[in-house]
Amino acid sequence: MIYYFFLVISIALVITALLSIYFRDLLAAIVSYAVFSLVLTVLYFLLDAPDVAIAEAGIGAALTTCIFVIAIRMTRRREE
Amino acid sequence: MIKHVPVLLVAIPLVVAFMLPIIGMVNRTIRTITAGVAIVIIMVLSYLLIQDVMICKKIFYYMVGSPDPTALFEHGLTFPIRIALKIDQFSLLFIIMATTLSFLFYLFSSQYIEENERKNYFTVLYVCMVAGMMGMLIANDLFTFFVFLEILSISSSALVSFRTERKHPPYAGYKYMFVSSIATSFFLLGIAFLYAQYGSFNIDYLKKVMDGTVLDKIAIVMLILPLAMKCGVVPMHMWIPDTYSEAPAPISSMVKLGSLICLYGLFRIAFTFGSHVYVSYELGILFILFGVLSMFVGVTQALIQKDVKRLMAFHAVSQVGYMLLGVGVGLSVIKSGDASFAIYGKIAMIGGLFHVINNALYKGLLFLTSGIMVRHYKTRDLNVMHGLAHYDKFTALVFMIAALAISGIPPLNGFVSKLIIYESVFHYNPLLTLIAIFVSVLTLASFMKVFYSAFLGMPPERKPVEQPILVKFSMVILSIIIVAIGLFPQGIIKLLIEPAVNALATF
């Protein structure tokens, strides 16, 4: 049963990762990376790792996105 | 108290580094002295261990946080549950090298780097870098090794981009960090494969239970390639020239020292796991291949450079080749029967390890002199430089000593280790010796070029500034050590290198 969850989440992970590599608009890429992190958080929770899930939500989804956005604001938004 | 020395080697630099920002707010002179004192303390501690480890053949184990730190296993278990630290003859050799050289480079940097508020952070990162090196050297646990590898690479990368106001250093730091991140990711993958099978990270325990499955072989490749990448052997050497040439002079020397520490990890993992997974012959051949490629490509690239620091960086690549060649020959014959190992394999390893020490000494000295040259001429272009020897005879002399040492000219230390490598490798395959001698000749040629263009010729337009006392002092000490090892190599080989080689061969 839980493997169906794993399958769905894996597909979501791969798609979001592909999107964040594919987008040439860096802001969109980073938003998909944030979604990737959130999906990963759910996966960690299903894998019985609540400690890691909290850390991934706090660091991966929130803070990493935040410094990425700051970095884009200081450089340029589009990948040339 | 001596049983706590392994952990103190890491803890003392760390506790000082943590308090340096606060001390730096109060007084800058006290900050500089405190950091220096921390490095001196670990240097003295490492010298105190020579008697026990090198002569009495005692091995220090330390279980961090255990009720009885020297006991390997707790509660009658057959496997370690805590983080293990270990100092044996092989690691002590590198510890002594690292502490001594980082102290000398610190003396140089304390007056070479101009004093402003950014120097607070410079000092903090420098001390953290020393702590990272120490952690890698004493770790007997793969994950701890990984964590301290990260400490070393992150602090080096930040220091490489220290001069942010110039055009290129940030990108050099980025490149270095990029390479180290890929390397550490692969290293972690190797750790994961080993953990998946044996449920442990302890190197000694893994060695005991390993039985050569396919996963083990993959894991060893994953552990060795990243470390080779961090040493800059040839297929993965693209980061070396930028990093070494854009960093401030003392940091170039420190990054070079750090890459030698990665070489330590490479040798240790190859010798520990190689024979238990039945791949030591293949690994030895791989090392020799890497070594020959590095020597050749490094020196041919160096010949055509016009930039003095890039030239030295490519020579660093080429010098790593010698060490890999010496130790690789030893590794490939270590299991082929004791006779051939006793005849030349062990001697080749002595040559390789001796070359590590010599290389760290003269390469560090060369980078330091290049810093003084660049500071005087305000450029790194050899075509613009001329005639520094007219005014600054001291730098010319020091550079001469280091350049002759790296080219293997008789009274200096480079000659001794290169001769040992030539003689022993000749028994293995004469062609390798020919290549090594050829590379050595090319090295001499390119350094003659540097000496000719930077120090000889028309006097420069303006007089050089007198160097501060500590800058001169550190360079004098390094030259004295180079000459002393060159004149009396037997002492240091008997005292330090031979026990290290014996420990390495029995891993």
Next chain:
Amino acid sequence: MSAIILYITFVLLFTMGLFALIFKRNLIKIVIALNILDSGMNLFFITLGYRHNATAPIFTLLPWDTHITMVLPTPQALILTNIVIGFATTALMLGVAILTYRNNKTLDTRKLRGVEEL
């Protein structure tokens, strides 16, 4: 298939990250790729410690059962470490990339080749 599904996810993420690392030219995109590679690595480690029908390794408010099993705790502890290290790497690389942009007015690695010149 069901037994190695998460391993396959890890391999896909890792390879995707590696491809992007090598073929992408934008400094910030490279950092994103590095993060994806790192996340794949973390997922792999956690998957190694997973057990069927097990609980999280926390005893608080656990229903008591003598045949209880728990997932392995060590990978979780290590991944906590690795997440923080990954964040640290990201922050430093982004900081350096910002300074590179300020000094060179570009983030494209092909245009940054000029580092070799003096």
Next chain:
Amino acid sequence: MRLISVVAIVVIFGFIFVGILHLHPIGEPVGNPRILYERPPLGIDTQGVTIMDDYFLRNGQVETGSNNIVASIVFDYRGFDTLGEATVLFIVVSSISMLFFTFLKSKSIVSAGVPRARQFPRIESRIITFGAFLMYIMILSFGIYLVVHGHVSPGGGFQGGSVMASATALLLISFYITRHMQRTRKIFSFFESLGLTIFIGMGFAGIGISFLYNFLAHGTTVFGKIIPFGPNPGYLISAGILPWLSLAVGIEVFFGLSLILVTLFHASGVKNNL
């Protein structure tokens, strides 16, 4: 060159793929056949324990007095790694401060001292600031809860610290407070060093026995409460030095990450990037 890269990646892919085919199936016990074992039910003993994790699950709770086995590994059994990890964070904070030092001295358009018209974005609504303030308090208290209850429920220094630091990010984007940059930097840097010094000081305090030894547990001290094996609600005041280390790491992570965010945020508003 591209071809070589593709070949290298494909080779690596092959290596990893062969590797995962040889791994144990997901959800089965770790181990190769030599160490594989039938897993007995949980209990306090060291008999028949063949891998490290099993020892932690069986004895970690009683030995350290912490219900959260992950916390007991992070701060007790592998505390030295945690020290290294905290050092990594410290290094990055120092590096960011070093690299952006010239930015910190100049005025930033995101700071509250600059006239309202030049701010970015221009609108600063009362609803946003008030809502953000409420959220800030809530996130902060959740973070403190995570730090303090690290050894009882999921959480700990790193998680709590990062959650609190995300509250700082919220405060930054809604209030733009980076006016007193020099003072902020000094205060944050001081508290970060303080947290780390507490951590390593706890390590040195146990050096009569060994570095990072959990000297407060299994004693008659306040924090040495004996926790019985098995499910229990847990006690806040237990687990020896674990809560202290967790607190130290929480302080360090909160101030360190906040300093990174504040520095980068301030620098992003500096006009003529010096």
